Amino acid sequence: MLSHPQQKYRPQPPVDLPERSWPARTITAAPIWLSTDLRDGNQALFEPMSGARKLKLFNELVRLGFKEIELGFPAASKTDFDIVRTLVDQQLIPDDVTPMVMTQLREDLIRETVRSVRGARRVIVHLYNAIAPAWRELVFGLSVAQIIAMVEQHVRLLRELTDAAPETQWVLQYSPETFCMAELEVSLAVCNAAIAAWDAGPTRPMIVNLPTTVEVSTANVFADQIEWMHRRLDRREHIVLSVHPHNDRGTGVACAEQALLAGAQRVEGCLFGNGERSGNLDLVTLALNLYTQGISPGLDFSDIAGVARIVEECTALPIHPRHPYVGDLVFTAFSGSHQDAIAKGFAAQQPDGPWRVPYLPIDPKDLGRTYDSIVRVNSQSGKGGIAYLLERDHGVVMPRRMQIEFSAIVQKHADASETEIASAQIWQLFQQTYLDALQRGSCRYLGHTLHEGAEGDTLNLQLDDMARAGGIERRGRGNGPIAATVAALDPALRVDSYEQRSLEGGAQARAMSIVEVAHPDVAGSRFGVGIHESIATASVLATLGAFNRLGVALAPQAR
Known part of the structure; x- marks a missing residue:
């Protein structure tokens, strides 16, 4: 039994905003998106990402359409500093993408942060400090006046350093950390001090980012806080108002949606809600929520499974099977009544008509998913x-x-x-x-030879090409039998997962390989299975079987 919560916990006080207007509004356009997967998401991992994994995830974020990406905390991490310099020095940041780097209010950290991005075309420098009473009193021992003076001092330092590097377009982002737990008058005074010290204006862009550093209230209270600030910030026409919701109460997405109604123009979060404690705002869920309301999010999640596999690989965190939109089971109905309603919805659905299938808020095909498992699994x-x-x-x-x-x-x-x-x-x-499946599809398996070498495995694959009714030989090279088989069949083939097991015990045990593949010309993915005494042979057979189950033709062999 939980006892006496009224003695231990105090609810967040309501905002005095009787003329609030956000409840009557609707969202009509997507916000500016900022991915903090490489910073906030990365610091929440058991093992932070290596430079290679960070670079892979950065490239995926660019492919998805993010125009603002927080790269890390370069003044506090050599890995972050090196990846920032790699991206800048090798000109790997597209012209329409703006990187963001973060630092606390400390002179040495600010100088190192500016140094980390020297030479970039456009950069957001993110300064932050905690302002709520518990932090002011217990952590820092500072008064409100001292907090304001500290913000002014360090923003002026950043202005001095960036004015000395006019080849870069500099944008200040200021975050009053713990905003959601601070007095609104204090938040406004601190933010306005930063705005004045930066001299925000048409040629000096600035972002004011208001975080729910720890969720402590219902989403409507946060929306009230945002509308209160939206109405009172100095130089509002020159400020991009941003929010950074966390998910401690499980309402991060709701906070973001209601903040957009209340005047926010920009959101920060992570793919699939990664982040400290209960995570950050889930950008995928928010984007696809907008999509189901007829609003284009401006982000490409048409192959949601492919995105999930890359994120899982880079973060080493699994995605829950019931995660909205992407979970393995979210489009699977186990209830007989649900199955019946879905089947009738599919039968009535017009190809060009509004989506009206019961129990499915979104067409799985829009996300690169298939209908195969939706209706047919009884329980x-x-x-x-x-x-x-x-x-x-x-x-x-x-x-x-x-x-x-x-x-x-x-x-x-x-x-x-x-x-x-x-x-x-x-x-x-x-x-x-x-x-x-080895004996049906676009090619029947006849045999193969596999040679290991210093430059990888080389596969000679003998097939009966059904399109040409004759035997052919395909050659492929890769860093393993699966990669070599993919190279021999079709380089566009994507391997999403691979598992190998022993079917029996002892020296004579047979190996079983299971390979999941996808192809850009086919929705969803397919599995293939290979069983053989040799694990390498089982892998070749599994990949070929999965390829045949996709139903695509052999790609022309490069000469």
Whole structure:
């Protein structure tokens, strides 16, 4: 029993804003997006990203359409400093993308931060300091007047340093950290001091970023705080008003949406809500929420599974199967009544008409997902039972997404036969679906040779090309048998996941490889399975089987 919360906790006081207007507004356009995956998201990881992983995620953020990306805290991290210099020196930042670097209010850190981005075309320098009473009194021991003086001093220093480097267009972002827990009059005084010290104007752009550093109130209170500030900030026409919601109460997305109604123009967050404690604002959820309301977010999530795989690889954090829009199970109905409603919705849906399928707030195809697993899986016990029988009787352990794919195939067979599907029949369907895929599709497998070398593996693949009705040989090279097979079949093929297992114990055990692949010409992904005494051969067979299941033709072989 939780006891006496009224003695221990105090609710955030309401904002005196009787004339509030945000509840009557609607969002009509997407905000300016800032990804802080490389900074706020990175510092929340068990193991912070290496330079290589940061660069990979940066490139993915650019591909998705982000025009403002926070790169890190270069004055406090050599890894961050080096990645910033790499991006600047090698001119890897597109002209329409503005990097942001962050630092506290300390002279040495500000000087090092400016040094880290020297030579960039355009840069946002993000200064911040905590202003709420608990931080002022317990952490820093400073009065409000001292806080204001400290902000003025360090903003003037940044202005002096950046004025000495006119080849770069400098933008100040000031964040009163812990804004959501501070007195509004204090927040306004501190922000206006920063605005005046920077001399914000048409030629001196500035962002005022108001964070819910720790969520402590309902989303409507935060919206009131934003509208209160929006009405009172000095030089408002020259300020971009931004918000940085965290998710401690689970309302980060709601706070961002209501802040946009209240006057915010820009949002900061991370893909899939990564971040400290309960995470940052989930930019994917917010963007696709807008999309379902007919508003183009300006970000490309048409291959949401591909984005998820890159983020998981770079952060080493799994995405929950029930995560909005991207989770492996969000488009899978286990309830019979849900399945019936969805099936009827699909039957009535017009190709060019408004989306009206029950239980599906968005068309999965818009995100590169398929309909295969939506209606056909009857219940969780059915899917779990199939996976259990395959593991118990044949040693086959399927990844979760493969379970969803294969359970739909089994369910279709069960519906047609109107009989119980025994373990032997499930295994037969498994063989027909995955192992027999080597002998159907665009190319039938005849044989292969694989040679390991200093420059990687070289594969010679003998196939029966069904389009040309004749035997052919394809050659590919890669840093392993899967990469070599992809090179031989079609370089556009993307490998999303790979697993290998032993089917039996002992020296004579056979290896099983499971490969998940995708292709830009086909929605969704497909799994392939290879079983052989050699793990390398099993990997080749699994990749070829998955390729055949995609149903695409062989790519022309480069000469």
